Each structure stands twice: as C-alpha cells, then as structure tokens.
Amino acid sequence: MKQGRRAAGLLLLTAMLAGCGLSSSNEQETKPLQGKTLVFMAASHPWMDAIRPLLPSFEAETGIRVIVQSYFEDQLTQKLSLNLTSDSHTPDVFMYRPLQEGLLFNRNGWLEHLDNYVTKDTTYDWNDFSPQAVRSSMVDEKLGGIPVITEQGMLYYRKDLLREEGIPVPKTLDELATAAKRLHNPDKGVYGFVARGQRSPLVTQVSSFLYSEGGDFTDGRKATINTPAAIRAFELYGGLLRDYGPPDVINMSWPQAIAFFAEGKAAFYTDATSIYRTVTDPARSNIADKVGFAPFPAGSSGSRTYSITSWGLAMNPSSGQKEAAWAFIRWATSKEIVLATQAKGNTGARQSVWNSPEGTAAFPSELAAVIQGYGDTGVDHDRPAAVNVAEAREAVGEIVQRVMTGYPDIKQKADEQNAILQSILDQE
Incomplete structure (x- = not known):
C-alpha cells in the first residue's frame, strides 16, 4: 500500500x-x-x-x-x-x-x-x-x-470546566461573556478569559469582534474605528480582558497568552487556528486532552472572523x-x-x-x-490595510488598551485614534 x-x-x-x-x-x-x-x-x-x-x-x-x-x-x-x-x-x-x-x-x-x-x-x-x-x-x-x-479566528475552550458547570459552548459573544464570568475564579487559579493584550498584537484578534459587531477598520480609505459598531467591539474585547483576564494581560502577545491557556489557567481563549499545536502537544500543554475548538462566537452581525x-x-x-x-x-x-x-x-x-x-x-x-x-466565508484581512501597518495597528490597539485600563470616555479616545488612523491613510 x-x-x-x-x-x-x-x-x-x-x-x-x-x-x-x-x-x-x-x-x-x-x-x-x-x-x-x-x-x-x-x-x-x-x-x-x-x-x-x-x-x-x-x-x-x-x-x-x-x-x-x-x-x-x-x-x-x-x-x-x-x-x-x-x-x-x-x-x-x-x-x-x-x-x-x-x-x-x-x-x-x-x-x-x-x-x-x-x-x-x-x-x-x-x-x-x-x-x-x-x-x-x-x-x-x-x-x-x-x-x-x-488562519482564521476561533474560540479555544476548556471542555472539562464547561462540563463541570453545565455550561454549553458559547455561540454568541454575549454567551461568551456570561460563561467567562461564571468560570472566572482567580482564587483557584482559573481566569475566565485570556487573549492578546499588547497594543499592536491584539489588533488582529479584536478584528473578529469588530466584524461580528458589523464594523471594520476602514471603509475604503476612510478610517472607521470610532463608529458605534467599532466601539462596541473594542469594549467587548477589552472588557473581557479587564474583567476576566490575568493581571498582566496587557503585556501579552500570542506566545504569552496561549502559554497561559496551555497551563490550564484560563477557561476561554480566542486566537488563530494556525497556532493550535501549542495547546494540543502534551509536551507543551497541561490541558492537551481537555481543549475544545469552536467557531468564533456571533456578535450582533453574526459570526464573522478573519480568514487570511x-x-x-x-x-x-x-x-x-x-x-x-x-x-x-x-x-x-x-x-x-x-x-x-x-x-x-x-x-x-x-x-x-x-x-x-x-x-x-x-x-x-x-x-x-x-x-x-x-468554507468561503470570512473577512480577507485582520488589520487595517496600510503601508505603515505598524502605526495603524498602534492607533487601533490604543483604544482597546484604554478599555482594559478603565478609561472613562472611550468615544473620545476612539475619535482621537480615528483621526490618527485617517492621517496615516491620507499620507499614503
């Protein structure tokens, strides 16, 4: 054969x-x-x-x-x-x-x-x-x-924790927030949610929240990170990390975030499909036999993740x-x-x-x-389309980090960062 x-x-x-x-x-x-x-x-x-x-x-x-x-x-x-x-x-x-x-x-x-x-x-x-x-x-x-x-966006979750609490796999972002709150128990070493919190790295992952809430980074060459849909998405993502994430999550890119999840310290994790081996390899993961995979949860505009x-x-x-x-x-x-x-x-x-x-x-x-x-669904980008993509990502990530740190007026910050992103696009 x-x-x-x-x-x-x-x-x-x-x-x-x-x-x-x-x-x-x-x-x-x-x-x-x-x-x-x-x-x-x-x-x-x-x-x-x-x-x-x-x-x-x-x-x-x-x-x-x-x-x-x-x-x-x-x-x-x-x-x-x-x-x-x-x-x-x-x-x-x-x-x-x-x-x-x-x-x-x-x-x-x-x-x-x-x-x-x-x-x-x-x-x-x-x-x-x-x-x-x-x-x-x-x-x-x-x-x-x-x-x-x-790679595409996906929800990683702890099968054992959901089973013990009788919680179904979240199909919506609201259900994800509710489940993360229920499973959040730092005293026992388990946080409800972990994901990228560093300013630039988080942008590719907040994109799925953004699309699922009906927003995008731009509309043509017009910056749109201060729209109601964008603010909802940033508050959802940043709020999950603020309320149910580990204390140092603001310093985490994907290697730190996925390692935290692989250690068994979080109930949910959203990130790319392509990095799954870190959590399924018994040599690198304490929960290799306990990890579940699910489609990205739906927002107010459905489940729309990047596919790039x-x-x-x-x-x-x-x-x-x-x-x-x-x-x-x-x-x-x-x-x-x-x-x-x-x-x-x-x-x-x-x-x-x-x-x-x-x-x-x-x-x-x-x-x-x-x-x-x-299948053929999915958004063909996970960051702003710009020549100077590094600065564009910083403009977006700043808004999410302000949510994570409890900034009082996110709309004002979103307007400021939208103007910065627009300036980057105009210069190009």
Whole structure:
C-alpha cells in the first residue's frame, strides 16, 4: 500500500513538472533548469520544518539547487528589506506576511506580480486555492504571492470546566461573556478569559469582534474605528480582558497568552487556528486532552472572523532565475506538497486538500470541522490595510488598551485614534 502511494506521488510530481515544461524525451529536455541555483529566504516556521526534508526530491527532479536561508520573523523582514532595497538578485524566492508587509513591499517594487504565472499554468489549478487566502494576497489588484499558511479566528475552550458547570459552548459573544464570568475564579487559579493584550498584537484578534459587531477598520480609505459598531467591539474585547483576564494581560502577545491557556489557567481563549499545536502537544500543554475548538462566537452581525494568508511565497522582481523561481513556488504550493505539509499540522490554502480525509488527518477532528465550516466565508484581512501597518495597528490597539485600563470616555479616545488612523491613510 505504501509503495502504491509512493508510486502515485511520483506520477503526480512528474505530471506537475511536465505542466511546468520540465519533462521531455531526454535528460537535457527533462531538466531544462539543470544547474540553476536558487536562494530561498525563509522564516523559522513549522511549514519550513515540513518543507525542508522534501527539497531533495525537488532538486533531483528538476536539477535546481535550493539554498535555504532561515531567520526568525523580525530578522527575516530586516534581511529582506536590506537585500531588496539594494536591488539584489537574491533571494530569488522568499516567505513574507502579505497583510503585514505586502503593501510596503509592493510600493517599493519588491514583489514580482504572479497573476500571469498562475493563469497561464492551467495544470496548477489556481481555482483550488481558498478565495479569502487569495484576496488577502492581493496588492493593488495584483497577486503579490502564493498562500502558504492560512488562519482564521476561533474560540479555544476548556471542555472539562464547561462540563463541570453545565455550561454549553458559547455561540454568541454575549454567551461568551456570561460563561467567562461564571468560570472566572482567580482564587483557584482559573481566569475566565485570556487573549492578546499588547497594543499592536491584539489588533488582529479584536478584528473578529469588530466584524461580528458589523464594523471594520476602514471603509475604503476612510478610517472607521470610532463608529458605534467599532466601539462596541473594542469594549467587548477589552472588557473581557479587564474583567476576566490575568493581571498582566496587557503585556501579552500570542506566545504569552496561549502559554497561559496551555497551563490550564484560563477557561476561554480566542486566537488563530494556525497556532493550535501549542495547546494540543502534551509536551507543551497541561490541558492537551481537555481543549475544545469552536467557531468564533456571533456578535450582533453574526459570526464573522478573519480568514487570511498569514504567510506566502513571493518572487524577487530582480531575480535572474524567474523560471526556476516559479518552478520552485509551483512545486512548494502544489496539491501534493500542500498535502505533505498539512500532514504535519500546517494549515494550507488548497480547498481540495482540506476536503480530503488525508488533509485533515493530522488535526483534531473538532478543529478540522471548524476550519472546514468557514468554507468561503470570512473577512480577507485582520488589520487595517496600510503601508505603515505598524502605526495603524498602534492607533487601533490604543483604544482597546484604554478599555482594559478603565478609561472613562472611550468615544473620545476612539475619535482621537480615528483621526490618527485617517492621517496615516491620507499620507499614503
């Protein structure tokens, strides 16, 4: 059976490479890119851990050598900025965060637009990619990169605590607040709710509250973080953290918040689907067998969470190896390789993989059902669309933190921060 699967995989890879124009009747024609060398600048990420052992098969089939340079997230951004600013030919291919860096990179001319690559390559099956993931990878109506990792908002909860108190899984934000209040018991080491409280990191997670209350960060190029819907959302999120969160929650980004939940110290946690392994790995979690996963609770406008590309693959416009670079991107995001990386727990963007039993086998069934249930729904961004996205996030996060600290007039603060966000947008 295993031999049959390997044979099928080889046939699929051969067909894929044939679609790239890499197969013919003799060695030279079969490997027209023989001898090419690519520099791939990557993030230190579980997806990279999954793809690295597969690289020798790509190199053997194509004759292309791939040099991987791996960096931590912020180091990667710095390194890319240095190289691309100088119009360096390397890296040829790189990982990037479309919603954090896409507009800036595109404005600076650092992204090769890939629209023609995906549309001319009919065997690639571009329509198989999640529409939301594709939309979040677009910049100025051009395709800036290919989705690699997707994520959506989700509710993490303690099955045991809810069962003991006879509390159903919250389906609305009001139910979440009520349940968090009931389960909040700091004297016994359990807080009702935890999530990101740091000013900039919290923005991506408050977005689901914002959309579910009928708001958004902007309407076109008009800032809208002072609308009634936005204020309701910020007060909901900030109020949960203020009333039922741990004392130092204002200093928590996702690593601290999810670690707190994994230690068994909170009843509820809202964050991205892609980081679930921290709470399901017994080596890192005290509650690995007690975690439940549910769709994001509905607000006054229903359950509306983000569904985005958190990491993508992009091509350097200055690369002298664009044909080889596309062959690599095509391979790394093919159905076969997406299935292989998703089998390691990475949340890919191909719908056919999510719709196959093999594509969900590595995930808790409840989690897979949540992701599959979002289907084509979801908002294609989780932060303000701005070139200077860091400052834009700070403007939003300031409002939520003021809620967390009991600021008396949130409408006034929201008006002030809305003016700041509008100024950022106007300058761009």
